[in-house]
Amino acid sequence: MSLQLHDHGRLRHLLTLEGLPREVLCGLLDRAQQLSGHAQDPTRVRELLAGTAVCTLFFEPSTRTRSSFQLAATRLGADVLAFDASTSSTSKGETAIDTLKNIEAMGVRGFVVRHQLDGAVAVLAEAADAGTALVNAGDGRSAHPTQGLLDMLTIRQAKGGDFAALKVVIVGDIRHSRVARSDLHALRTLGCVDIRACGPRSLLPADDTLQGCTVFDDLDAALDGVDVVMMLRLQRERMQEGLISSIDDYHRDYGLTVERLRRATPDAVVLHPGPMNRGVEIDDAVADGPQSLILRQVANGVAVRMAVLEALLA
Amino acid sequence: MSLQLHDHGRLRHLLTLEGLPREVLCGLLDRAQQLSGHAQDPTRVRELLAGTAVCTLFFEPSTRTRSSFQLAATRLGADVLAFDASTSSTSKGETAIDTLKNIEAMGVRGFVVRHQLDGAVAVLAEAADAGTALVNAGDGRSAHPTQGLLDMLTIRQAKGGDFAALKVVIVGDIRHSRVARSDLHALRTLGCVDIRACGPRSLLPADDTLQGCTVFDDLDAALDGVDVVMMLRLQRERMQEGLISSIDDYHRDYGLTVERLRRATPDAVVLHPGPMNRGVEIDDAVADGPQSLILRQVANGVAVRMAVLEALLA
Amino acid sequence: MSLQLHDHGRLRHLLTLEGLPREVLCGLLDRAQQLSGHAQDPTRVRELLAGTAVCTLFFEPSTRTRSSFQLAATRLGADVLAFDASTSSTSKGETAIDTLKNIEAMGVRGFVVRHQLDGAVAVLAEAADAGTALVNAGDGRSAHPTQGLLDMLTIRQAKGGDFAALKVVIVGDIRHSRVARSDLHALRTLGCVDIRACGPRSLLPADDTLQGCTVFDDLDAALDGVDVVMMLRLQRERMQEGLISSIDDYHRDYGLTVERLRRATPDAVVLHPGPMNRGVEIDDAVADGPQSLILRQVANGVAVRMAVLEALLA
Numbered sequence: 001m002s003l004q005l006h007d008h009g010r011l012r013h014l015l016t017l018e019g020l021p022r023e024v025l026c027g028l029l030d031r032a033q034q035l036s037g038h039a040q041d042p043t044r045v046r047e048l049l050a051g052t053a054v055c056t057l058f059f060e061p062s063t064r065t066r067s068s069f070q071l072a073a074t075r076l077g078a079d080v081l082a083f084d085a086s087t088s089s090t091s092k093g094e095t096a097i098d099t100l101k102n103i104e105a106m107g108v109r110g111f112v113v114r115h116q117l118d119g120a121v122a123v124l125a126e127a128a129d130a131g132t133a134l135v136n137a138g139d140g141r142s143a144h145p146t147q148g149l150l151d152m153l154t155i156r157q158a159k160g161g162d163f164a165a166l167k168v169v170i171v172g173d174i175r176h177s178r179v180a181r182s183d184l185h186a187l188r189t190l191g192c193v194d195i196r197a198c199g200p201r202s203l204l205p206a207d208d209t210l211q212g213c214t215v216f217d218d219l220d221a222a223l224d225g226v227d228v229v230m231m232l233r234l235q236r237e238r239m240q241e242g243l244i245s246s247i248d249d250y251h252r253d254y255g256l257t258v259e260r261l262r263r264a265t266p267d268a269v270v271l272h273p274g275p276m277n278r279g280v281e282i283d284d285a286v287a288d289g290p291q292s293l294i295l296r297q298v299a300n301g302v303a304v305r306m307a308v309l310e311a312l313l314a
Numbered sequence: 315m316s317l318q319l320h321d322h323g324r325l326r327h328l329l330t331l332e333g334l335p336r337e338v339l340c341g342l343l344d345r346a347q348q349l350s351g352h353a354q355d356p357t358r359v360r361e362l363l364a365g366t367a368v369c370t371l372f373f374e375p376s377t378r379t380r381s382s383f384q385l386a387a388t389r390l391g392a393d394v395l396a397f398d399a400s401t402s403s404t405s406k407g408e409t410a411i412d413t414l415k416n417i418e419a420m421g422v423r424g425f426v427v428r429h430q431l432d433g434a435v436a437v438l439a440e441a442a443d444a445g446t447a448l449v450n451a452g453d454g455r456s457a458h459p460t461q462g463l464l465d466m467l468t469i470r471q472a473k474g475g476d477f478a479a480l481k482v483v484i485v486g487d488i489r490h491s492r493v494a495r496s497d498l499h500a501l502r503t504l505g506c507v508d509i510r511a512c513g514p515r516s517l518l519p520a521d522d523t524l525q526g527c528t529v530f531d532d533l534d535a536a537l538d539g540v541d542v543v544m545m546l547r548l549q550r551e552r553m554q555e556g557l558i559s560s561i562d563d564y565h566r567d568y569g570l571t572v573e574r575l576r577r578a579t580p581d582a583v584v585l586h587p588g589p590m591n592r593g594v595e596i597d598d599a600v601a602d603g604p605q606s607l608i609l610r611q612v613a614n615g616v617a618v619r620m621a622v623l624e625a626l627l628a
Numbered sequence: 629m630s631l632q633l634h635d636h637g638r639l640r641h642l643l644t645l646e647g648l649p650r651e652v653l654c655g656l657l658d659r660a661q662q663l664s665g666h667a668q669d670p671t672r673v674r675e676l677l678a679g680t681a682v683c684t685l686f687f688e689p690s691t692r693t694r695s696s697f698q699l700a701a702t703r704l705g706a707d708v709l710a711f712d713a714s715t716s717s718t719s720k721g722e723t724a725i726d727t728l729k730n731i732e733a734m735g736v737r738g739f740v741v742r743h744q745l746d747g748a749v750a751v752l753a754e755a756a757d758a759g760t761a762l763v764n765a766g767d768g769r770s771a772h773p774t775q776g777l778l779d780m781l782t783i784r785q786a787k788g789g790d791f792a793a794l795k796v797v798i799v800g801d802i803r804h805s806r807v808a809r810s811d812l813h814a815l816r817t818l819g820c821v822d823i824r825a826c827g828p829r830s831l832l833p834a835d836d837t838l839q840g841c842t843v844f845d846d847l848d849a850a851l852d853g854v855d856v857v858m859m860l861r862l863q864r865e866r867m868q869e870g871l872i873s874s875i876d877d878y879h880r881d882y883g884l885t886v887e888r889l890r891r892a893t894p895d896a897v898v899l900h901p902g903p904m905n906r907g908v909e910i911d912d913a914v915a916d917g918p919q920s921l922i923l924r925q926v927a928n929g930v931a932v933r934m935a936v937l938e939a940l941l942a
Contacts, residue, residue, distance in 0.1 A: 042365050043365070046365075051670050051671070051674075053699060053702075063397060063398065063399075064416065067395055067397060067417065067420065068420055070395060071367060071393070071395060071420050071421060071422070074367075074393045075393075075421075079699070079702045079703075081695055081698060081699060083691060083695060084691065085691075093864070093903070093905055094902070094903035094904065095906065098902070098903065098904060098906075099903075101923060102692065102902060102903075102923070102926050103695065104923075105923040105924075105926035105927045106695065106696055106699050106926055106927065106929070106930050107699060107703075107927070107930055108699070236407070274408070274412070274416060275407070275408035275412065275413075275416075276408065276412060277407055278409065278412075295415060295416070295418075295419040296419070298416050298419035298420055299419045299420065299421070301420070302420050302421055356679050357679070360679075375715070377711060377712065377713075377715070378730065381709055381711060381731065381734065382734055384709060385681060385707070385709060385734050385735060385736070388681075388707045389707075389735075550721070588722070588726070588730060589721070589722035589726065589727075589730075590722065590726060591721055592723065592726075609729060609730070609732075609733040610733075612730050612733035612734055613733045613734065613735070615734070616734050616735060
C-alpha cells in the first residue's frame, strides 16, 4: 500500500483500490465529477499537464481502455506515447522493467500499464524513478482500479453517495475478473454492506475475494430487491476450458433479461464494463434499455482517468 | 439521403456523393481549394477544430487514407484518435455499433469510418447521436466520397469547372471499385455527359452503375479524344478469382502506356487513386510523366478532407 | 556525401556519419547537449517545429527508436505521423519511393526512415523533393547515425571531448551491426585512434569496416586498460544461422561480467544500444552497475534526435 501513497498521503501510483483511503478515493470521484461536466474551461484543463509525456504501455492489448486513457491525457494537454509492448522489444527478450526504464529515460513521467500477470504493475512501480507515476490499467485478475472508480462514480450519480443504503449484485465470471475485484474493493471502502455475488460455482473465486458478500448461484434470487446490477463479460474461452457447459446454458441461467431485471427495484440501474456479448450475459433490451448506464460508464471513464492522471502528475 | 443532410441543407454526415446537391459538392471543392493553397494562415486554420476529438475508425485497414485524414484533422487543430477496429473489441464479438457508441461516449464527435461491407457506414450513422458526424472513408464497393471529391478538385484545377465540356474515361476494375462509383456520382452531378467506362467484361459492374456511360472493352477506342483518364488499381486477387486470365494479359489490354495515352487529347490528364501497380495498370512513364496528376490528387486529398471535417464539425 | 549536405555545408539529410564533417557532427552534439538539460525553455523549444509534419516511416518495425523520434519531434512542436510501412500499401506492392512521395504530397516535410536494406534510405533521399529532409533511423547493416551521435554525446559527457586520448572497445556482433558502423564512423571523425574490435571471427565483418582498428578475439585482452566499452546486442538468430555455437558459449567468451570489466580502467564506462539480452552479452551487475551509461544513452537519444530534426527542418 505504501507503494501507492506518498508519506503525506498523496497518491504516488494508482495500483489497486484495495486499502486506498476513503478520502483519496472520494477525492478522485469528486474531481472526476467536476471534470465530467461543462463547469471546467477546456482550455484551462488543457494546461494542467501541458508538456508532460504519458505513455500507454500495454503488455496485453486493449484498444478501448488505451483510447480512454489517451483521450483523458490529451484533454489534460499531455503528450501521449502509445507503446504496444506486446509487439515490441519485450518480445525480443527485453524485460518489462527494462522497457519501462527505457521509456522513463526518454523523459516520460506517467505510465498507464496493462499486463497479463497479477502484480506486474506493482513490480514495475517499484522499479520506477521517484518522479514517475504508474496507473494500473488492468493486471491479471487482480485489479483494474480506474474501472472500479468509474463504476462508483456512475453509481453515485444515479443513486447518491450513501453506499451503505445500497443493495448491489455482481453477476458472472467473478473468478477471472479484475473488474469485479476492483469494484468489491471500492464498494467496501464506500461502506456498501449488502453486496451479492452471483454466478456458476465454476466461475466464482476460490480465494477470499467474496469475503462478506452473499453468494448466490440463482440469478433470480440474487436480483431480488437490488439497486445496482453489475454484469460481467463472459469470455467465450470459458466454454473451451470446460468451466461452463454452453453459451446457451449460460444465457439461460445468468443472462440478464428484461423479465429478470423486474426482480430488482423498479429504478435499479445496470452496469457492464464492456465489451458486451449481447445475447450472452445481457440482452439487447436491457443493454439499450432505460435502466442501462453502460454508455454513462464509458463517459465517466474518461473523467475518472483525467482525475487520476491529474492527481498523479499535475 | 436525408441521413447526410440537415433539414436546412447543411451537411450532417458524408456517406456518399450520390444525390449530394451540386451546391454542397461545389462548396466543399471551393473550400478545399482555399485550404490547399497558402492563402489561409495555418495558425488560424488550426483553431477551427481545436478541442474537437476525431476518431479514425477503420474496420478494414488502410494506412494511407487514415494518414491523410489524420493530417487533415491535425491541421484543423483536432485531437485524433486512431482506432484500429480490425484488431480490437470488434474482434472480441462486440458489434460495430457498440464500438461506435462507446467511442462516442468518450466524447469523440467526428468519425472517419472504413468498413468492408456496403452500407455499413450509413448503418453506423443512423445509430450515432445528434451531435456526431461520420465520414465514409470507403465502404465495400459502394462509395469513397472524399476520393471522389479529391478527383473532382484535381480535374477542376487542371481543366476548369465546365465539366459538361469534358470527355472522361474510367479504366479498369470498375465492378469492385468504390472509387469509380464515387467518381461517377460526382461527374454526373457536375454535369459531365461524355463518361466512358473501359475494362474487361468480367470487371465491369452488372448493375446500373454505368447507366449513361459509354462502355468500351477496347482501351484504344475508349481513350480516343478524352480529356481525363482515370485509372483504377487492379487487385491481384482478381487473377486467383478467375476474373482475368493473367497480369500480363491485363497489362497488354488495359495497361496505360505512353503510346496509348497519345490517343487522348494532347493535354489530357491522368489520375490514379493509388496505390499503383506499376507495370500492371499503368506504366512508369505515364505515372511519372508530365500528364500525371497522381501526386496532386494526394495533396488535394488532405485539403478535401479538411474541408469535409470543417463542414461537419466546425 | 553531397546528398546529405547543402552546397553551403548545412545538413540536408542525415543518412550516415561516414564522411560527415567534424564541425557538423560536433555542432549536433553541442546542440543536443543544450537541449538535454534544463537550460532551454520547453515552451520556446516547442515552437521550433510548430506546424511542421514529421513522419516516422518504418519499413522494419522498431517501437523503441520510433518512440524516441516521436518524443523528440513532439517536444519540438511538430505533428508526428506514424506510418508503419511494414503493414501498409508497401505490402500491397507499392514501391517504397511511391509511399514516400505520397506522404510527401500530403505535406509532410520530415521523414524518419528505417529500412531492412543497406542504402535504402539514401535511395529514398534521392527521390525526395527539395524541401524534404530524411533521417536514417537504421538501414540494413550500414548505418544508424543518430545512435552513433547519442553514443558520442554519452562518451563526451563522461570522458570529455578529447577522443584522441580515449581507448574504446566495441564488443560483439560487429558484422551485422549498423550501430557499430555508425560508432566507428563517428569515433574516427572525432579523432579516436585506439579503437578495438572484439568478437568471434564469425561475427566480425569481412569488409573494411574495421580498418585501423585492433581486432581481438579474446575479450579479456581487448578490455585491457580501455576507457569505454561498447557492447552490442546478440541476435539469437545467430545461433540458428550457425554463427555461434551456443548462447552459453557466447556468454562465457564474450559476455561482459563485473570481473571482466575490472580489466578496463577503474572509471571505464559501459554502453549498450539496447534492447539488452541480460545474461547473454551483458550481466545484470554490469548493466545496472555504477559504470553503466545505458539509460543515459536513451535520454541522450531524444536530445540528439531533437538536434537533428531541428537542424534539418527548423
